[in-house]
Amino acid sequence: MEALKAFPLGQYIPANSFLHNLDARSKLVSSFWLIILLFLLKLNLSYLIFFLFIILEIFISRISLKYFIRSLKPIYFLVIFTFIVHFFFGEEGGRVFFKYGILHITEKGIKMAVFMSTRLIFLVMITSLLTLTTSVLDLAHGLEDILKPLNYINFPVHEFSMMMTIALRFVPTLLEETDKIIKAQKSRGAEFGKGNLLEQAKKLLPIIIPLFLSAFRRAGELAEAMEARGYRGGRGRTRYKKVSWGKKENLYISFIILLSLVLLSL
Amino acid sequence: MSSKTLARIAIYASIYIVLTLIFSAISLSYGPIQFRISEFLTVFPFIDSLAIPGLFLGCFVANFFSPAGWIDVIFGSLCTLIAGYLTYKMPKIYLAPLPPIIVNALGVSLYLHIFFKLPYLLNVIYIAISEALVTYLIGLPILVYIDRNHYIKTKLFGRGEKNE
Numbered sequence: 001m002e003a004l005k006a007f008p009l010g011q012y013i014p015a016n017s018f019l020h021n022l023d024a025r026s027k028l029v030s031s032f033w034l035i036i037l038l039f040l041l042k043l044n045l046s047y048l049i050f051f052l053f054i055i056l057e058i059f060i061s062r063i064s065l066k067y068f069i070r071s072l073k074p075i076y077f078l079v080i081f082t083f084i085v086h087f088f089f090g091e092e093g094g095r096v097f098f099k100y101g102i103l104h105i106t107e108k109g110i111k112m113a114v115f116m117s118t119r120l121i122f123l124v125m126i127t128s129l130l131t132l133t134t135s136v137l138d139l140a141h142g143l144e145d146i147l148k149p150l151n152y153i154n155f156p157v158h159e160f161s162m163m164m165t166i167a168l169r170f171v172p173t174l175l176e177e178t179d180k181i182i183k184a185q186k187s188r189g190a191e192f193g194k195g196n197l198l199e200q201a202k203k204l205l206p207i208i209i210p211l212f213l214s215a216f217r218r219a220g221e222l223a224e225a226m227e228a229r230g231y232r233g234g235r236g237r238t239r240y241k242k243v244s245w246g247k248k249e250n251l252y253i254s255f256i257i258l259l260s261l262v263l264l265s266l
Numbered sequence: 267m268s269s270k271t272l273a274r275i276a277i278y279a280s281i282y283i284v285l286t287l288i289f290s291a292i293s294l295s296y297g298p299i300q301f302r303i304s305e306f307l308t309v310f311p312f313i314d315s316l317a318i319p320g321l322f323l324g325c326f327v328a329n330f331f332s333p334a335g336w337i338d339v340i341f342g343s344l345c346t347l348i349a350g351y352l353t354y355k356m357p358k359i360y361l362a363p364l365p366p367i368i369v370n371a372l373g374v375s376l377y378l379h380i381f382f383k384l385p386y387l388l389n390v391i392y393i394a395i396s397e398a399l400v401t402y403l404i405g406l407p408i409l410v411y412i413d414r415n416h417y418i419k420t421k422l423f424g425r426g427e428k429n430e
């Protein structure tokens with residue numbers, strides 16, 4: 001199955017850039033804030049500066065632009081859909097260019113169409129800047145550190161991050177397993193991707209059941225292996241990779257704060 | 267939380283991520299015009315309560331790679347969590363797919379409407395249809411099959427192990 005090779009998880013592209021070397025926590029916090037900021041902006045000069053800022057970030061990430069364009073692929077349709085909805089059926093206001101029944105093209109509608117569809121693209125760019133420059137393991141660890149205060153309300157932060165890491169670790173294993181099962185069923189005469197929706201749905205059963213059986217067998221083995229190695233929760237657990245918050249992170253966060261202040265005051 | 271519980275929840279999440287990824291290459295897994303095959307897993311809380319946190323986590327991670335990023339990560343996985351809990355509480359097996367259909371249709375459309383000003387009602391209808399197709403055509407038959415097959419049920423959920 002060719003599709004399995006091209007799966008988008010682990011979009012991480014290793015490189016040696018300012019953004020790559022930043023602590024995952026600073027990137028998580030800043031990308032989260034940038035998305036909130038994006039929704040606070042109006043269609044004026046601040047929006048243009050925001051756009052330039054994203055271009056700058058892409059540039060300093062030292063990642064080829066083609067990866068960013070590829071990450072837009074799943075939303076082509078959504079962008080076009082959003083654009084059309086606002087372009088023809090959007091709010092009425094400003095100069096009216098065209099009107100026929102419920103169809104209408106107005107100045108405000110065109111503005112909203114551009115605004116909403118570019119907002120979607122920016123959103124993807126911000127998320128991609130995070131996932132392309134940070135490995136999934138760093139993301140999981142960073143998230144654990146950020147969520148630590150939730151321990152006080154008895155939210156199992158360590159377990160949450162541990163499960164996230166295990167889940168990610170098993171993605172390639174289960175992908176391979178699924179591929180094997182599909183091939184095994186094909187060699188027994190199964191035909192996938194043919195017939196109507198109902199027939200296709202039925203054909204998923206001989207893939208899903210073996211997948212579940214093998215996945216849960218692995219879960220049992222994993223639990224035994226963890227106990228055999230003395231896993232007993234987050235208390236006193238150390239990490240192979242130490243994270244450090246230093247000058248770079250302070251500089252980056254200060255820049256983001258400054259940028260936000262400027263943009264919001266415009 | 268025991269290691270076994272932890273591992274099982276993680277595996278549920280992993281299966282959800284894997285299925286989302288496999289089918290995202292073939293069909294549309296993200297956005298309002300989506301047809302996320304992995305959503306059929308949302309019927310599983312009916313027979314296994316560990317599927318509730320498992321699906322929440324799976325949705326959380328899978329949505330990290332969704333174009334809408336953080337918005338989907340937070341609100342999308344919250345919808346899955348609520349739907350999972352309600353499915354767990356459903357009295358009859360054929361009602362198990364209802365919560366994910368209703369919660370996702372109303373919830374996901376709501377935040378898509380708030381953030382992208384997309385037409386609410388249109389999305390409700392679209393998401394409801396796609397969720398209903400996935401859960402009733404794929405999820406329910408699998409659920410019924412597992413529920414009726416004692417051997418597989420024991421293998422998967424370890425029920426009745428003590429009696430043997």
